[in-house]
Amino acid sequence: MGKDYYKVLGIAKDASEDEVKKAYRRQALRYHPDKNKSPGSEDRFKEVAEAYDVLSDAKKKEVYDRHGEEGLKGPQGNEAPNGSTYNYTFHGDPHAMFTEFFGNRNPFDQFFPRKEDDDMDTDDPFGAGRGEKKKDPPVVHELRLSVEEVFSGCTKKMKISRKRLNPDGVSVRNEDKILTIDIKRGWKEGTKITFPREGDEGPSNIAADVVFVVRDKPHAVYRREGSDLIYPAKISLRDALCGCTVNAPTLDGRTITVTSRDVVKPGMKKRIAGEGLPLSKSPEKRGDMILEFTVKFPDKLGQSTCDALSQILPP
Template sequence: MGKDYYDILGIKKAYRKQALRYHPDKNKSPGAEDKFKEIAEAYDVLSDPKKKDIYDRFGEEGLKGGGPTGPGGGGPGTFSYTFQGDPHAIFAEFFGGRNPFEQFFGGHNGDENMDTDDPFSHFGMGGSGMGGFPRSFSTGMGGMGGMGGMGSHTSVVKKQQDPPVVHDLKVTLEEVLSGCTKKMKITRKRLNPDRRTIRTEDKILEVQIKKGWKEGTKITFPKEGDETPRNIPADVVFVLKDKPHPVFKRDGSDVVYTAKISLRDALCGCTINAPTLDSRTVTVTSTDIVHPGMKRRISGEGLPYPKRPDRRGDLIVEYEVKFPERLTQSARDTIAQVLPRS
């Protein structure tokens, strides 16, 4: 006779603590790993309506294709089941990825000598049958994915997402002008296929910098942070920061260039060649007196507008007048004669 899955899950009131008792992390006795796998296999069958129905009618032989099949035998036809699941992954999913030993047993860490009459009472699963499950428990549980009988009571073990991991991403004004792709390497923790052990790996994230993006723009990569059995990985967020520029200052979509001119040029008029972000120069002529802090605006020579990258802000030329450190007496006399007193 094949395995009796109902018996494996504990007609004798054992299932309430079997998953915890036979977990290999807690039970080092011979056969515990096999027993733990049997419990997971039984759970996989009985929590799936189709597999449970075949098992109820034909037993393990019929479920696994070994019993009478087809119309003549009344069996399940071509259906054949083989357990392919990871018992540790099922265990982790059942308990929401957290440490149930700590939750149920606190500081005693799952001591089997403790009174563990009903560790699943937190889930509202007391009653008769398989250690708290009625024989037809799959009706209320909706299979491994839904598990309605448990889902409404498992908020205490619901995984929480870690807070975002924020990195500054420095860009030049030239990169903002043309747009670019930045490749950022991050080091993170990831679960191995057994869903228990953790590896450290590097990953390259490609950040698309679009034309005109302003400082403070955030680019989010969902769930690329550290992963453990107990968490939802954090989002990785890059925040744009402008690198200091040797020539320009940024003012939104405008760029500011400071032109230093002499007092003579400020009074008599001057022409300067102002540089641009794309390595050209524009000629700016002033015939009027230039006051300190005076500005000239050259349209369309700034950065692209973030929402209208086909249009650009302005280049602002800001004058800085350099006063002489000393004057000869002759120069003083000349200036005194020429300039008005008020």
């Protein structure tokens, strides 16, 4: 059996975001080693921080609720809603998390009369009238991917600039950071990748999450619709009426030959199964390639051609 993070914080599994915060505040104050000298308080303090780190993050919480601690930390990982995998390890500093949450490097050095505040828990042994830091809204960036990158998968390194709080808890510094994104095969446009608390940080705010949203780069040949690839097949009027052969390139370097003996009307489509992009939830399967026919009409016809066509074509 893995850890029961809900039990660690003393809350029910259907606890709200507010209740998770209250529970962390209560337990962190209770087991902070500066005030609790009992054996094992440091380990319990870290365990409380890890539980809050998981349960306060929607994606981690979803994986944990579905698969437990083993699924969250397992070597094989578990597929999250956007196709990513988890191999979670708590690398955070429980003391830094405590400082970030309470907005003071040592919240025990000053005490204020308790206020009538519904957000304060009556079981909180060190609760003071100090308000929590507010978390800034997510910082959203576009992540432009080519069709080839979605087809094969890749790794992107994104450089961000941000402000971070100095150890004095007051001043801030500017710094750059490289965020690594493992692009999974078949990711759809609109997929979001969240880096918790990697944005600007200050003395009065918790660092915002940094979110990358997948957007498609325009392609010279294809147009993407979900997991399908649209290939514009341009044919002449003669081929449209008399039959045609289209050689369609694939993303892996092959050429597919498609022959049509039927009359091709403008806007007609032909589907080639399994030649599109990988499916985001089942990358071993693929969408389709769709030939979208465009008929090239001549700009003008000579009189003799018009006369011949009027005799041949039905009215």
